[in-house]
Amino acid sequence: MAGWDMTRIETGGLDPEDWEAFRAEAHAMLDAAMDQMQSAGNGRVWTPLPEAQKAGLRAPLPREGAGVGAVRAGCEALLSYGVGNAHPRFFGWVHGSGTPGNMIAEIAAAAMNANLGGRDHGAIYVERQVVEWCREMMGFPEGASGLIVSGTSLATIIALKAARERALGVETRKEGIGAARLVGYCSSETHACVARAFDMLGIGSDALRLVPVDAEFRMQVDVLRAMIAEDRAAGLQPFALIGTAGSVNMGAIDPLETLAGIACDEGLWFHVDGAFGAMGMASARLRPLLRGLEAADSLAFDFHKWMHVNYDAGCVLIRDEADHRRAFAARPDYLEGATRGLAAGDRWAVDYGPELSRGFRALKVWASFVEHGVNRIGALAERNCDQAAYLGGLVEAEATTECLAPVTLNICCFRVLRDGLDDAALDALNAEIVLRLQEGGIAAPSTTRIKGRLAIRVNITNHRTTQEDIDILFRAVLAEAWA
Ligand SMILES: Cc1ncc(COP(=O)(O)O)c(C=O)c1O
Incomplete structure (x- = not known):
């Protein structure tokens, strides 16, 4: 083609020129990563990044590449300076501790480089399987839908968007919430991601009523009932009740079964934040503490906390698939599905959440289920x-x-x-x-x-x-x- 230097185009990709040398670097990195995980319990819990390395990370934009050796060396140099959550004496916030097995899944996911927004390819079936396992583990009914997401914060936004649309109708997606005066309820120990979701959904964090807790930091249901009645009398529209299964400060569990009953009586969407606590459903001993969780309209929880899946991975489950789909489905022409070919496949993830392009987080979750079992x-x-x-x-x-x-x-x-x-x-x-x-x-x-x-x-x-x-x-x- 006139004006085009085809030689240059055809030799200018990003694959290694010397695959053997590349393989050696990759194997060395894998060994270093394994060593890191194997010795997770040795030495210090947290070590701040040395000043010299911080300075090295303020370099000018690389105009020319330095090769994979530089990448391997840079990555290896970082390994000892994580948050420290792989160490047995990491007790901060709510961080899971990760597993070596997940590294295998991460390598496979990187090799596939799959985009899980939709279409018909292997990765989609893995995510579907993981959601199905979670549905079963959490006691949700067959047909419930779900999505693997970055974490509970995003899962909460997705769940409460479905709740908002159930309360106000699907037109809200175009028209906004207008003069609607929605209010929701949660305990004063609820994680800040719920107020953030109210904020991001245009409901406003002031519309989230904080119900006081008892001596065990559980929501006081009598006060909740009174608050709902008061809000209705004032002309507000109660639409959602959020229970916590494992509060971030002290692990308190709201009386979920009672909350499910109140939500049913009052016509409220019942959402459970089970960021870490929901994983108690994997234990016959802990499960009774969570009774009522399975009755929720939606559940948000993480794999990267108490299931130890490497960061990041969480999940939203929604009891009624139609509620879930209504809140997100809408595809432009170029994403039209088909009955055959790559664009086939039912239930594209893009119809169930705000992201179009999505990585293959589901594989490491699948790997943890398969390797360790519930x-x-x-x-x-x-x-x-x-x-x-x-x-x-x-x-x-x-x-x-x-x-x-x-x-x-x-x-x-x-x-x-x-x-x-x-x-x-x-x-x-x-x-x-x-x-x-x-x-x-x-x-x-x-x-x-x-x-x-x-x-x-x-x-x-x-x-x-x-x-x-x-x-x-x-x-x-x-x-x-x-x-
Ligand atoms: C109870 C609870 N809810 C929500 C979150 C937010 O989860 P994520 O950080 O995965 O978004 C956390 C995080 O610690 C939590 O403990």
């Missing part, structure tokens, strides 16, 4: 609950520490006490203890506030933690308290 996941969750209870026992038995919330699941919130210090000084002392444990690389709890008091918060969603790790943590807390 029973093992459940047994490990039970072990974490036992460890949290054990820590609670240590705290109660020690005169200079106190629990700030009951241990109902896998989280223990406590603080160190010292005579003569008021609450503000105790807050500062306990915050300092957490910082020293993190900076010393000994353990990584985080902090939260329980009734205004700063707590050392120990969340155990970690399949590598042993009782000895709990002993080490507690001894280190006491040592730092008196250092």
Whole structure:
């Protein structure tokens, strides 16, 4: 073709010129990654990235490539400077601890480079299988729909969008919510992602009523009923009730069965945030605590928390597929489906969520189910609950520490006490203890506030933690308290 240098076009791709050399680099990287995972329990929990490496990551935009060797070296150099959540004494926030097996799935997913927005290809069937397994595990009815997403935050937005459209009709998608005065209810311990979803859906976070909790941090249902009645009398439109199965601060579980009944009586969409707690459905011992979860209209939960799937992966399940589809389906011409060929296939993911292009997250989730089985996941969750209870026992038995919330699941919130210090000084002392444990690389709890008091918060969603790790943590807390 005149004006085109075909030689240049045909030799200028991004594949390796020397596949053998590339293979050697890839194998070296795999070995380094395996070493990293195999030694997850050795050494420090968290190590901040050294200044020299931070400086190296402020380089100019590479105009010319440096080759795969530079990539391998750069990746290897980063391996020791993660969040630390693979370590058995990582107890911060709610981070899962990952698995080596997921690396295999990640390699396969990268090799396939599949886009799961829709169409008819192998990856789609894997995602469908994972959703189906989750539906069964969570006790949702056949025909319920679901989607693998980045995490509970996005799952919540998807679920509450379906709830919004059920309340106001599908026209809302074009017209917006106009003058509708929707209100929803959740406990004061509900994760901030619910208020964020109200915000993003145009309902406004002020429309999310925070129902007070009882001594066990569970939603007070009598107050909920009164609030609904009051809102109706004021001309507002109650549309959603959000229950929490495992609150982020202390693992409290709302009375889900009662909430399901109230939602049914009041004509409200019942959503459950089970970000980590829903994984208790994998355990025969924990499942009774979650009774009522299976009656929800929608459920949001994560694989990357208590199932230890490598970041990131979460799920939304919606009881009625029609509700789910109504909230998202709408395809432009170029995405038209077909009955044959690549554009065939029922249920394109793009009709069930806000993303068109989607990676193959489902494969690592599938891999975890296949490698470990649900029973093992459940047994490990039970072990974490036992460890949290054990820590609670240590705290109660020690005169200079106190629990700030009951241990109902896998989280223990406590603080160190010292005579003569008021609450503000105790807050500062306990915050300092957490910082020293993190900076010393000994353990990584985080902090939260329980009734205004700063707590050392120990969340155990970690399949590598042993009782000895709990002993080490507690001894280190006491040592730092008196250092
Ligand atoms: C109870 C609860 N809900 C929602 C979330 C948000 O989940 P994600 O970070 O996966 O979006 C969390 C995160 O810790 C959580 O604990």
